[in-house]
Amino acid sequence: MADYSLADPTPAGLTSAMGRFHRAGSAIWRGHIREGSAKMAGKPSIQPMSDDRDSGTPLAKRVALYSLLVNLFLLGLNLAMAAFSGSLALMAETAHNLADLAASATVWIGLTLSQRKSHSFPYGLYKVENVAAIIVGLFIFLTAYEIAREALFGASREVVMHPAILAGVGIAALVPWLFSRYELRIARAVNSPSLMADAKEFQAHVLSSGVVFASLLGQWIGWPLDWPAALLIVLWIVHAGWETLISGMRVLLDASLDAETLQRVRRIIERQPAVVEVRSLVGRNAGRYRFLEAEIGVRAQGLDKAHQVSHAIESEICSEIPFVERVLIHMEPVSREAVRIAVPLTDQTGTVSRHFGLAPYFALTNRHVETGRALEQLIVVNPFADHPKGRGLEVAHWLLEQRVDVVVTPDDIRDKGPGHALSDAGVTVIVRDVRTLAEATRELPALGETGGVVGVSYPNTARA
Missing domain, CATH: 3.30.70.1350 (Cation efflux protein, cytoplasmic domain)
Structure with missing residues (x-):
């Protein structure tokens, strides 16, 4: 199991929270439901499999709740710093936090609803997660708009600087960086698109907080970088929002798997x-x-x-x-024009071998389904004739690779490993006490319309 611990140092205020994140990550249990159905001759058959798909959902919901708490912390921190300093970039970052808080709540609600099934939604509400991811993307765009509007059209203001503000912005960058790494690992482990979108949004916070830090540092030394920094934040979060929106829309529109x-x-x-x-x-x-x-x-x-x-x-x-x-x-x-018949031989002149696995050669004959006429015949070397153990099963698997449809042999292998391997793959095993290749392939059972030979086995004579 992957290690989800956070080895990097964390601020004192988040030490206990990060400990909970580590314990949650180490408790991952991956699982999924497996169901299937087969349809033969127009009659489907359903095969239910083990239902372990919900194993990652409690962890995903817990991480979504942690995300909500982290966003609350960041919102309070940035709001206090923005009110004290009057920085446009910090106000934009606070708006960013507010949007993220709503988005985190949406993710948690989406994860809660996605596992529910009802008569109206018998296949579940799995796409609720993708809807949540799209809402996150829309919140990101809203944040970008608010920042750009304030930077381009808002009134100029004086920024009050203090070393504590720079320290606070550093914490506001470190916390989402640590949490995004943890959340992204969990999101990949449980394959949650909404958690992945949320983790990318936390990564956007790292860059935006870095830009805010640089702009405030510039303001401190006399460079007016507040509004350019705000516009740079806009470019980053628009890119993150676009990726999140497109990913969610592809799933809602039933786009193909990769x-x-x-x-x-x-x-x-x-x-x-x-x-x-x-x-x-x-x-x-x-x-x-x-x-x-x-x-x-x-x-x-x-x-x-x-x-x-x-x-x-x-x-x-x-x-x-x-x-x-x-x-x-x-x-x-399958409807085919020809079937392939395999016969074990002792030599290349057509003498039939009485031992399936020990036969030095095999004749492979392609025969037309409707007319029974031989279309092509090859005599090939048995590559497993000299194997000390398990040669019969090896030969059976080798014949399957040659796309054989019928095996004719004097050796009764029907109740042995090679016979089971062949019949399980749909190959007909015919036991005949014959001496020549011509006798082995003469008067075979009727060929069906689909190209398969009728009957699982056809013992013409008893084995000598």
Whole structure:
């Protein structure tokens, strides 16, 4: 687990608060809900998974409450300094704090509401977090407007300087810097967009407080930097507000997940031996959670096999991709013009081997589905024939990589590891007591319309 402690020194007034932040951070428990559904021949099947998605929500709400308290502290500090000094930059920073206080309250409310479900909102209110992030962005723009208006059109005023004011501004910069680092780490850990937006706003405080400090220092030595500093603060917070607003709007408009995440999901699906093709893959965010939908072509035979393939895909996606709320898999049998048949051989002349794993060669024959005519035939070396252990299972996995649809062998492997591996991937295992390749591929079971061979196994004769 990541270390969320704040090793940097803190002001005395925040020591106890930072201790609470550390204890909260070390208590992170990451989790997410996993649900899935499979659709085979137009009949969907729902598979519920463990419901641990809310594990990060109490921590996120607690951090949002800490944010509210920190903003209250900063508001009081800056308000007192602005009243004492008369600085426009400090008044602008106070307005900034007031907007942030309202935004922090919005974040806390958004986190509280986002986990609730009802008959009207059966999928939850996860996007409330994104709405909260957008409101934060709008508050940032409002702050920028108020600062710019006062700097450009407000009356000039005398700034009263004192060393205590500079010290107070330094504290007002240090506190949000420390808290933003902590909040951003927690936000990434629990994948909360509203906390991320709030952390970025605290980062804006660091720069704006630094600008205020520089302007006050300039005023002290006779340089009129108060209103230019206020305008510089405007540029920074407009940039932060724009990023926050765009991020929230993308989710509300159901923009796609990033290409890198979708590519990772595609690779996970394609790893499944029963999957022939990924026809479509889309994903979106809702709050901190991800929703995925894929349409795939499979060669699994029967609803039970399709259910196994779907469950395997969902489990791997949810274990490798964080914060997945739901995986919806639409499974359809594949329509192909040809199937690939594998036969173990003792030599390259077509003599059939009676041992599946020990066979030095395999014949791979592509046969047309409708006519049964052989389209192409290859004889390849078995790369696992000399392996001392587990060669049968290795050969089965290797044949799956060769996209084999049917295995014909005198060796009855149907109730052994290799047979289970092949049948689980939708490969038909046919046991035949034959001596030549021609006999092995003669009068195979009828080929289905989708290109799969009808039946899970087809014992033509007993094994000798």
